[in-house]
Amino acid sequence: MFPIRIQGLSFAPQDRAVLDGVDMTLGDEGITLILGPNGAGKSVLLRILCGLVEPSAGEVSWGGGARPARGVMMVFQHPMMLRASVLDNVALGLKPLGVAVAERRRRGMAVLERIGLAHRARDSAPQLSGGEKQRLALARAWLTRPRLLLLDEPTASLDPSATAEVERIIREIRTDGTRILMVTHNLGQATRLGDDIVFLADGRVCEHTLTQRFFSRPTSNEARLFIQGELPWNLGFRS
């Protein structure tokens, strides 16, 4: 599946260029953070990689071949919960892999232990808090051992302690060997989690560099302004 090479990727609904020739290469390890202003196309980029959105132009090569049928998972900002128990929700991801019910439940309980939700296994999943739902969604994806995990602002509406817990789980998933590509608006989080930063603005990748370098020596004016909190909000759009 790796390296994932993105070349000339564009997305232009109704001729409005959201993504306008994105080029990027992702190796097989680590956590890459995508930063950029509102409307820069960060979520669209993840959705294209996940196969949920068709690009208008460009190519993605997965280790020199087509997108694999399995191995790519995405967790959304507001993950969906079935009207069922926490355990049934977490074990759900194993169903399409043909894992038997008893084994699904065994592995489900094991992952709930790792995310600190084993004591809620029988509770109704839709009644969990936002932070607990996000942990459950991460566990559901983790259980399938994805090679690539796409995370769209997983801590956007969480308080600092729930955010810290989600970040701990993300680090564990990475240590388990999953490649992570994640969108965030939280610059502190980017410094805590990111090995490297992709900065998207004006429909293009303005910078793709190591995290420390991005924050200490940004090379593009857009990134400098963004870090200083001064990037004009309309920069994400091209007409």
Ligand SMILES: Nc1ncnc2c1ncn2[C@@H]1O[C@H](COP(=O)(O)OP(=O)(O)OP(=O)(O)O)[C@@H](O)[C@H]1O
């Ligand atoms: N499937 C779609 N069809 C048409 N337009 C879309 C589609 N998905 C997203 N867009 C538009 O693309 C633009 C970029 O959206 P996107 O959600 O990727 O931005 P973002 O960088 O993630 O922004 P934010 O930081 O605010 O979440 C928006 O104007 C959005 O309305």
